[in-house]
Amino acid sequence: MPTVNARECRLANDLGDLWERNRLTDCCVYVRGQEFHVHKAILAARSAVFNGIFQHQVEETIKYALDQLETMCERALCANLSVENALDMLILADRYRTERLRVSSINFISSHATDVMDTISFKLMTSYHPELVMDAFRTLATAQCPPRKRMKRLEHLEQHHGV
Incomplete structure (x- = not known):
């Protein structure tokens, strides 16, 4: 027994x-x-069913926390844009597909175009990321020129800066 x-x-x-x-x-x-x-x-x-439910909740909680962290980081990067780092931030925004940082970087670059063009980063970026430089300067040309002059301005940028 x-x-x-x-x-x-x-x-x-x-x-x-x-x-x-x-x-x-x-x-x-x-x-x-x-x-x-x-x-x-x-x-x-x-219970495998309850285990799945609770595990899914944990994964959702972690994902939500990471989404919040990503948003906080993106806001901090946008708030700290400078002539020296704006192009690097644009590259990061492109790489990680962060729209707010991309738009903020392009707007910053457009507002400080002359100073940004004097940086080493600009010279490197025209070689390695010409499409991003073109996006930034397309925004600049669109914002500052009447419609008929926009094409001439873009052509000028392409000829003189290889963009």
Whole structure:
């Protein structure tokens, strides 16, 4: 006849006591209008369905936190644009597809075009990222020139700066 381990019986009793007294519960489950205070860890350990639900919530929480962090970083980069870093920020914006940083960088570059063009970054960027330089100066040309002069300005940029 198999013997029953007293320790196993105690574990079941202890877990039952936690549930019956609602001790240290961390979740509520509603079934047919009735509320049950439960323990996520126990549900996850005993049910693949609950494990999937709780795991998905954690992944969503982490994703949301990372989205918030990305937004905060993007805002900080936009707030700290300078003549020296605007082109680098435009490259980052292009690489990571961050629209706010891209638009802010292009607007900053357009507003400070003369100073930006004097930087080493500008000379390097015209060689390695000509399409981004063209985007920035297209914005500048569009903002500052009447429509009929825009094409001449773009042609001038292409001829003199290899953009």
